[in-house]
Amino acid sequence: MLVLENIKKAYRKGDQIFNALNGVTAEINKGEFMAIVGPSGSGKSTLLNILGCLDTPTEGNVLYDGAELGKMSENELSSYRKKHIAFIFQSYNLIPVLTVRENIELPLVIDKVRTKKEISQKVMLMIEAVGLSGLQDRFPRELSGGQEQRVAIARALVKDPLLVLADEPTANLDSVTAEEIISLMKGINKTMNTTFLFSTHDPLVQKYAQRIAVLKDGLICSDERK
Amino acid sequence: MGALLKISIRNIHRHSRRTLSSAVTIAAGLTMFIFMNSMYKGMDYAAIDNMINLTTSSVKIHTQSYIKEKKSLPLDYGIDTYDSLTAYLASNQKVKSFTRRTEFLGQLSNYTDALPVVGTVVDPSSDTTVFNLHKYLEGEFFPGKSEKEIIIGRSLARELNVSVGDFVTLQALTRYESHNADEFIITGLINSSDPNLNKNTLFITYQDANIFLDLDNLITEIDLQVFRNQNLNIMTQEMEQVGTSIENHFSNLKTATFKELGAAFFEMAKQKQSFGMIFMLLILLIASVGIFNTVLMSVYERIREIGILRSHGMRGFDVMIMFCTEGFITGLLGSTLGLIIGSVANSFLIYKGFPLEAFAGNVNTTGMPVWGTIYGEWNPDVMFFAFIFGVVTATLAGLIPAYKASKMNIIETLRFV
Ligand SMILES: Nc1ncnc2c1ncn2[C@@H]1O[C@H](COP(=O)(O)OP(=O)(O)OP(=O)(O)O)[C@@H](O)[C@H]1O
Ligand SMILES: [Mg+2]
Numbered sequence: 001m002l003v004l005e006n007i008k009k010a011y012r013k014g015d016q017i018f019n020a021l022n023g024v025t026a027e028i029n030k031g032e033f034m035a036i037v038g039p040s041g042s043g044k045s046t047l048l049n050i051l052g053c054l055d056t057p058t059e060g061n062v063l064y065d066g067a068e069l070g071k072m073s074e075n076e077l078s079s080y081r082k083k084h085i086a087f088i089f090q091s092y093n094l095i096p097v098l099t100v101r102e103n104i105e106l107p108l109v110i111d112k113v114r115t116k117k118e119i120s121q122k123v124m125l126m127i128e129a130v131g132l133s134g135l136q137d138r139f140p141r142e143l144s145g146g147q148e149q150r151v152a153i154a155r156a157l158v159k160d161p162l163l164v165l166a167d168e169p170t171a172n173l174d175s176v177t178a179e180e181i182i183s184l185m186k187g188i189n190k191t192m193n194t195t196f197l198f199s200t201h202d203p204l205v206q207k208y209a210q211r212i213a214v215l216k217d218g219l220i221c222s223d224e225r226k
Numbered sequence: 227m228g229a230l231l232k233i234s235i236r237n238i239h240r241h242s243r244r245t246l247s248s249a250v251t252i253a254a255g256l257t258m259f260i261f262m263n264s265m266y267k268g269m270d271y272a273a274i275d276n277m278i279n280l281t282t283s284s285v286k287i288h289t290q291s292y293i294k295e296k297k298s299l300p301l302d303y304g305i306d307t308y309d310s311l312t313a314y315l316a317s318n319q320k321v322k323s324f325t326r327r328t329e330f331l332g333q334l335s336n337y338t339d340a341l342p343v344v345g346t347v348v349d350p351s352s353d354t355t356v357f358n359l360h361k362y363l364e365g366e367f368f369p370g371k372s373e374k375e376i377i378i379g380r381s382l383a384r385e386l387n388v389s390v391g392d393f394v395t396l397q398a399l400t401r402y403e404s405h406n407a408d409e410f411i412i413t414g415l416i417n418s419s420d421p422n423l424n425k426n427t428l429f430i431t432y433q434d435a436n437i438f439l440d441l442d443n444l445i446t447e448i449d450l451q452v453f454r455n456q457n458l459n460i461m462t463q464e465m466e467q468v469g470t471s472i473e474n475h476f477s478n479l480k481t482a483t484f485k486e487l488g489a490a491f492f493e494m495a496k497q498k499q500s501f502g503m504i505f506m507l508l509i510l511l512i513a514s515v516g517i518f519n520t521v522l523m524s525v526y527e528r529i530r531e532i533g534i535l536r537s538h539g540m541r542g543f544d545v546m547i548m549f550c551t552e553g554f555i556t557g558l559l560g561s562t563l564g565l566i567i568g569s570v571a572n573s574f575l576i577y578k579g580f581p582l583e584a585f586a587g588n589v590n591t592t593g594m595p596v597w598g599t600i601y602g603e604w605n606p607d608v609m610f611f612a613f614i615f616g617v618v619t620a621t622l623a624g625l626i627p628a629y630k631a632s633k634m635n636i637i638e639t640l641r642f643v
Binding site (some may be wrong): 054074075081082083087093096102107110 | 232233236237239240530531533534535536537538539540541542544635636637640
């Protein structure tokens with residue numbers, strides 16, 4: 001489904017050039033639950049951002065079902081993100097002035113495809129799926145970190161994306177909540193066959209991964225499926 | 227679009243204090259603008275009021291033949307239709323009051339020095355209904371305690387080293403061109419806002435002039451006032467209408483409104499106006515800096531939000547629309563508030579007035595163009611302009627940072643705190 005061909009990313013710091021990614025090649029299949037691990041600064045976030053079309057590689061290609069991201073315009077990329085990609089951030093990134101329900105429906109509202117009724121049905125379904133029933137009218141500041149991340153997951157999944165990218169989704173949570181969240185993601189992965197790609201430092205989280213790629217100095221040094 | 231609007235309105239609502247402070251900034255700017263503009267117009271109007279009340283009146287009437295010789299201020303070419311003219315003026319609804327005057331040239335001396343002067347013969351009882359000379363007087367306005375009373379300009383009195391109660395000698399040619407000189411007693415000194423009036427003018431009554439100048443009630447000038455109107459343009463139009471109707475009724479008469487008489491003043495006022503424009507622009511600049519600052523800050527606080535929306539695939543354009551909407555709504559709130567507060571402040575200026583004396587103190591303000599209490603004016607176009615200005619500025623203030631944020635790297639906006 002997703003093919004990475006020799007992805008390189010260089011950052012310019014003054015007149016020095018720093019290579020965050022040194023030629024990452026991989027293939028990710030539909031329905032995979034894949035963790036990217038590696039030391040700090042190894043390029044995990046950089047890689048996820050590139051896959052999410054938030055950033056562009058200096059060299060190499062990303063292919064989604066054969067379509068080349070590098071050849072898309074800014075608006076096409078926006079549209080691609082809108083349709084197919086969802087993010088879960090370490091710091092949740094909910095819109096503070098919107099309620100749980102409104103935050104979750106946001107991607108659908110932006111997409112402007114579904115009717116109001118379809119949207120509200122879908123949103124209620126997601127709220128149940130992430131275990132937030134009864135909290136739909138709360139604002140983010142009235143939630144715990146774990147609950148906020150559940151909202152973020154529901155928001156990511158509401159549009160049935162091809163790929164969910166999660167950059168250290170549990171880093172701000174305690175170990176019990178972290179496990180709840182990751183098992184929630186895993187459950188959704190199983191029932192909905194959604195592809196997940198997440199970066200993490202947490203060994204507990206790695207336990208749930210079906211595939212683990214280890215990144216070091218901008219290169220994949222091991223890639224194993226369980 | 228609905229979602230955008232919802233987020234905008236939520237933001238405005240949720241951050242009601244911030245919204246309020248932005249709106250208040252906008253309102254303060256607009257209030258200041260509306261108030262200062264009204265004040266400025268009021269100052270102009272006050273200067274015109276002064277001119278009308280001190281020298282030009284609303285409309286001056288002479289015979290056509292007098293106008294031709296006006297430079298020499300002849301004691302000739304009088305208004306011989308005086309009785310029918312006054313009857314006509316008394317019946318004209320637009321005319322508030324009128325009086326007669328006769329001007330002549332003379333010399334005033336304190337027995338050692340003599341200075342050339344412009345003399346005016348007045349009718350003390352009706353003169354005060356048209357002019358307010360009596361309000362700018364040190365001393366009394368023809369109290370009638372003695373014969374041959376005279377009022378002279380204060381600067382003139384200084385030069386001649388005389389004061390109220392002193393005697394001066396007036397020399398002039400009579401109506402029949404023979405020299406005459408007589409002693410007059412000073413009852414009042416004119417200390418007005420018009421330096422010319424203070425410098426080389428004197429006033430005597432018809433009663434004395436009939437003897438001294440052999441005047442035989444020769445009247446060369448009628449001065450009239452129309453009713454004051456809040457709107458200067460309307461008042462000027464009324465004056466012109468009165469003038470034309472007089473000329474239509476009395477073919478030998480010629481009228482002139484204060485506009486024609488005060489042409490020099492209006493030349494000066496034009497220059498002052500460009501100064502006023504700069505001043506107003508300055509106020510607008512200060513106001514827009516304030517507006518920009520507050521709206522800008524509220525957008526910068528939420529650059530991360532822009533990143534979130536964009537990571538969900540919202541187009542940069544939509545993001546901009548959203549923040550513009552917020553600026554627009556804030557601008558609308560602020561401008562409406564500004565219009566209300568500005569109107570309240572302005573109505574004080576209009577109905578109560580701004581006492582300039584209270585600020586200038588009782589110092590000698592000779593030569594100052596304005597004097598007394600300044601009254602404001604309603605200016606619907608200025609208020610409309612101010613309103614639009616507030617809304618547009620606030621919208622632009624939302625647009626610029628939103629545009630920048632929509633062009634920023636999304637990862638950076640997400641990191642933005
Ligand atoms: N905008 C940038 N400008 C310059 N250098 C950058 C930029 N973003 C990332 N880098 C560098 O690229 C390298 C990879 O960064 P990245 O954020 O991908 O690491 P990471 O694996 O996610 O680390 P962590 O586990 O700490 O999140 C780092 O050395 C970082 O300093
Ligand atoms: Mg990282």
